[in-house]
Amino acid sequence: MSITIGDGTKRNLGLRILRAGAMELRRVPQLVTNDEVETLPKEQQPFLYASGNWGLGYVSVKNLVGRTTLIVSLVKYLAFVVADWAGQVDFIAGNVTGGVVPGWLLAQELSGLLGRVIPFVYIRDLRKKGGQKELITGIANNPEIPLGSAGVVVEELVNFAETICNGAICLREAGYVAKEGACILSYRNPVAEKALKENSIEMSWLLSLQDLLDSADENKTHPADLLAEYKRFLLDPLAWQAERGLTHVEKGGTK
Numbered sequence: 414m415s416i417t418i419g420d421g422t423k424r425n426l427g428l429r430i431l432r433a434g435a436m437e438l439r440r441v442p443q444l445v446t447n448d449e450v451e452t453l454p455k456e457q458q459p460f461l462y463a464s465g466n467w468g469l470g471y472v473s474v475k476n477l478v479g480r481t482t483l484i485v486s487l488v489k490y491l492a493f494v495v496a497d498w499a500g501q502v503d504f505i506a507g508n509v510t511g512g513v514v515p516g517w518l519l520a521q522e523l524s525g526l527l528g529r530v531i532p533f534v535y536i537r538d539l540r541k542k543g544g545q546k547e548l549i550t551g552i553a554n555n556p557e558i559p560l561g562s563a564g565v566v567v568e569e570l571v572n573f574a575e576t577i578c579n580g581a582i583c584l585r586e587a588g589y590v591a592k593e594g595a596c597i598l599s600y601r602n603p604v605a606e607k608a609l610k611e612n613s614i615e616m617s618w619l620l621s622l623q624d625l626l627d628s629a630d631e632n633k634t635h636p637a638d639l640l641a642e643y644k645r646f647l648l649d650p651l652a653w654q655a656e657r658g659l660t661h662v663e664k665g666g667t668k
Contacts, residue, residue: 418490423620426490427628429483430474430598431635436625438470438639446658464573465662466604467654470643472625474569474598475511487597488515491619492522495565495595498617503562504532506549506591508580512536515597516567532557536566536580548583563590570598571616573650574605578612598622602650622647 430436441459450458459467477484495502502523507516513535520533534551552558566580577594584591592613599605599618609616626644629635646653654660 418494418619422490423624424628424631426487427620427625428632428634429486430472430477430620430625431629431632433477433480433483435474435477436470436472436629436635438635438643440639441469441657443656444658447660447662450659459657459659461662462572464575465664466573466650467657467659468572468646468650469639469653470646472570472598472622475514477569478514484514485518487619488518489522491515491595491597491617492519492526494617494619495519496523496526500593501563501590502527502531502565502593504534504552504558504564505567506564506580506584507533507535507567508576509535509537511569512567512580512596515569519567519595530557534558534564536583549587552587552589558589560588561590563592566591566594566614568594568596570600571596571605571618572600573602574608574614577616578608578614581612581614593617598625600647602647604650 439459440457442453442457445453445459459469460471461467462471477487505516505520505523507513516535517533520531523531532551532555534549534555537548537550547553564584566577566584568577571577571594577596581591581594593615594609595617597619599616599620600622623644626640630637630640
């Protein structure tokens with residue numbers, strides 16, 4: 414099976430994401446410190462990502478789960494990418510929360526494409542407290558996923574790649590193979606690329622953030638200067654952060 418997703422299709426998918434209002438950009442001042450962030454008007458506040466790093470833009474792919482036609486279409490195309498690109502795929506593991514819905518849909522699509530059942534499990538927050546401390550839900554005593562099976566870790570998007578790496582490590586520690594990840598949108602920034610390489614994870618994705626920004630440029634959905642600044646941010650996000658006096662926050666969380 415070899416299906417190429419052309420630039421025209423990517424631009425169309427990107428435009429559909431943009432028209433759904435998924436991408437927000439903010440005019441972050443040149444100089445600001447962590448303590449000063451909340452004193453700024455919201456439209457000037459940098460986003461604090463789950464990794465604890467800061468940025469001027471955020472693409473809320475996870476909120477697209479409420480747009481059934483769009484999310485199903487995006488995952489159908491992602492399934493072609495994963496089926497063509499990935500090695501052995503025995504099961505899909507969706508990271509909570511953003512990877513659960515696209516991960517479940519991806520498992521269904523791959524089952525049809527590959528002609529065999531691809532089970533789905535989900536990986537809970539590694540910092541979760543209480544309960545039975547079960548990190549991988551759906552895998553225990555499951556004859557469809559014996560130890561040593563190969564899982565693909567799924568997120569809705571990958572920014573700094575911290576959670577995709579944590580998900581792979583979690584599967585490995587439980588006795589499974591986890592060398593591959595997949596997402597709808599990949600920021601592909603150098604920090605993420607380095608983390609993925611260090612953790613021996615190969616990624617497949619439907620769209621890169623550059624694809625999305627090119628679509629935004631072409632269709633003039635966002636101010637040109639903010640799009641240019643977001644592209645500059647992608648080249649070296651930690652340098653962009655440092656230029657503004659912002660520093661890493663130990664406990665991140667998009668806001």
